[in-house]
Amino acid sequence: MTGGSGGGGGSRSGVKRRKKQHGSGELMIASMLDILMAVLFFLLKNYSTVVTDFSVGKDISLPYSSSLAPPTPSLQMVVTQQAIILDDKEIAPIVNGDIPKQFLHGDGLTITKLFQELRAQKEKTEYIQKKSDENNSFTGTIVMQADKNLNFNVLKKVIYTAGVSDFVMLKLAALKKDNG
Amino acid sequence: MARKPSAASNRMKPLEGLNIAPLIDMVTCLMFFLLFFAAIIPVVILDAPLPKIASTAAEIKQANEDKNKLEIVVDVNETTINVKANGVAAKSFPRGADGKYPYVDYHKHMVALKKMRPTTTDVTLVPTDAVVYETFIEVMDYARELMPGDEGYQQLGPELQGKPEAMQYNRLFPEMSIGGV
Numbered sequence: 001m002t003g004g005s006g007g008g009g010g011s012r013s014g015v016k017r018r019k020k021q022h023g024s025g026e027l028m029i030a031s032m033l034d035i036l037m038a039v040l041f042f043l044l045k046n047y048s049t050v051v052t053d054f055s056v057g058k059d060i061s062l063p064y065s066s067s068l069a070p071p072t073p074s075l076q077m078v079v080t081q082q083a084i085i086l087d088d089k090e091i092a093p094i095v096n097g098d099i100p101k102q103f104l105h106g107d108g109l110t111i112t113k114l115f116q117e118l119r120a121q122k123e124k125t126e127y128i129q130k131k132s133d134e135n136n137s138f139t140g141t142i143v144m145q146a147d148k149n150l151n152f153n154v155l156k157k158v159i160y161t162a163g164v165s166d167f168v169m170l171k172l173a174a175l176k177k178d179n180g
Numbered sequence: 181m182a183r184k185p186s187a188a189s190n191r192m193k194p195l196e197g198l199n200i201a202p203l204i205d206m207v208t209c210l211m212f213f214l215l216f217f218a219a220i221i222p223v224v225i226l227d228a229p230l231p232k233i234a235s236t237a238a239e240i241k242q243a244n245e246d247k248n249k250l251e252i253v254v255d256v257n258e259t260t261i262n263v264k265a266n267g268v269a270a271k272s273f274p275r276g277a278d279g280k281y282p283y284v285d286y287h288k289h290m291v292a293l294k295k296m297r298p299t300t301t302d303v304t305l306v307p308t309d310a311v312v313y314e315t316f317i318e319v320m321d322y323a324r325e326l327m328p329g330d331e332g333y334q335q336l337g338p339e340l341q342g343k344p345e346a347m348q349y350n351r352l353f354p355e356m357s358i359g360g361v
Contacts, residue, residue, distance in 0.1 A: 033200060036207045043214040056223060063317040067224045067324070068344045143225065146313050153309035159230065160361045168230045170358070174317055176222040 056145065056173075063148035065174035071143065072171070075121055079146040079158055086117050097150075099157055111161045118142075118165035141169040226320060228305075228358050250293060250300040253359065256319050257308040261286050265293055281315065287322040291330050294352055302355035326350040 056062065059080045078085040084092045084099070091114045092103040105112050126138050142162055146155055159170060255262040261273040261281055273286045294300065303323055307316050325347075326333045333350055340346045347354070 029200060029204065033204060033207070036204065036211065040207055040211055040214070043211065062223070063314040065224055065226055065317050066321045067226045068342065068347050069225045069227070070344055071223050071225050148312070148314035148317070150313045151309060152307045152311045152313065152316065155313060156309065156361055159358060163230045163361060170228045170230060172226040172228050172317070174224055174226060176224045177321075 060145060060147050061149065062145060062173060062175045064177040066177045067174065068176070071173065072141070074141040074143050074171070075167070076143050076145065077158070077162070079144065079150060079155065081147050081150065084111065084114060084158060086114065087121075089117070091117060094154060097154065099154060104157070109157050109160045110164060111157055114158070114161045115165050118162060118167055122166055138166070139169055140167045141171065142167040143171045143173055145173040226317065226356070228320070228356055230358060230361065249302075250297045252293060252300065252303045252353065253306060254303055254319060254323065255306045255308075256311050256316065258310045261319060263289055263293070268293065268296070281318070283318060283322045286319070287327065290323045290352060291326065295331070301351070301353060302357065303353040304357050304359040306360035307358075308360075320356050323353045324356065325352050325354070 059082065060078060076087065080094070081097075082094055083090045084094065092099055092111050099111060101108075103111055103113065105115070122138060122140075129136050129138065144155075144158065144162075146158075162168070162170060250265045250268070252263065252265045255264070259275050262270060263273070263286070264270045271289055273282045273289075275281050290303075305316065305319060307319075327350075328335075330350075336346055336349060340349070
């Protein structure tokens with residue numbers, strides 16, 4: 001009897017001990033939730049002000065600018081130290097800081113393939129606009145991402161080609177200068 | 181003899197606290213989604229339209245009205261920034277011994293030009309072939325807006341600082357176009 005009652009008392013204290021151990025072993029998720037919430041609010045706040053379909057090209061180092069204008073969705077042209085890229089397609093290489101002559105038109109300024117591609121883009125845009133009911137006309141907007149160390153002799157040819165292809169609304173991409 | 185514990189005491193009690201496991205799941209999913217799509221690099225845009233010849237009647241009229249404005253051309257070469265404006269003596273800003281362009285002096289001159297004809301808003305930049313793109317962007321930046329310490333500079337509230345709306349204030353020559361192309 002005593003043994004039984006003693007055994008009963010022993011098992012009760014064992015449950016207590018087990019309960020205690022269980023309590024201390026529980027994961028404290030309240031603090032983790034706090035961190036997650038803080039990160040989430042931070043991301044949500046930034047997310048609303050950033051246009052997400054703007055991706056900075058690879059192998060490119062953009063210059064810094066104090067401008068605050070946000071990027072707009074439009075045709076993107078990337079000029080790295082190695083090549084000119086339009087819509088993720090390499091158009092012409094850059095060798096020794098210049099565009100090889102075989103890629104240029106007789107005037108020495110127009111980049112032949114870039115001109116053809118931009119013309120095709122223009123026609124495509126105009127065709128889409130004609131088919132859609134919206135009364136928008138072709139604006140000729142193009143965003144240029146260029147490496148900060150490039151010389152203007154390369155950019156001049158790129159800009160000139162864009163101009164003769166009716167892409168006259170040139171926008172230059174840069175990294176936001178931290179004024180703080 | 182110890183009594184057998186009743187079946188009622190062994191029955192599982194309903195959870196008293198809020199079940200936050202699904203909430204954590206949701207927050208974690210959202211966070212990964214945002215981290216994946218959020219642009220971490222803050223990219224900005226500078227307008228640099230190519231100058232065009234006035235062809236329509238409206239454009240010619242506008243060009244005639246603009247005669248009261250200053251026509252400012254900034255030539256940038258490897259050694260100097262030259263600022264030319266109609267009716268104003270040209271001014272040069274040669275690179276210093278440290279190899280840097282005197283951007284602050286150039287900016288002050290631009291502020292003085294703006295003071296002469298406040299209606300002028302555009303500048304044409306003409307860089308030479310050897311000018312580095314970064315220099316070109318700097319020249320644009322120093323002519324686009326007023327800076328702290330300039331006459332007429334408006335201190336903006338924290339709700340506007342760093343926001344695109346702030347570009348409506350402290351405008352110097354916000355319309356830049358690339359010439360000589």
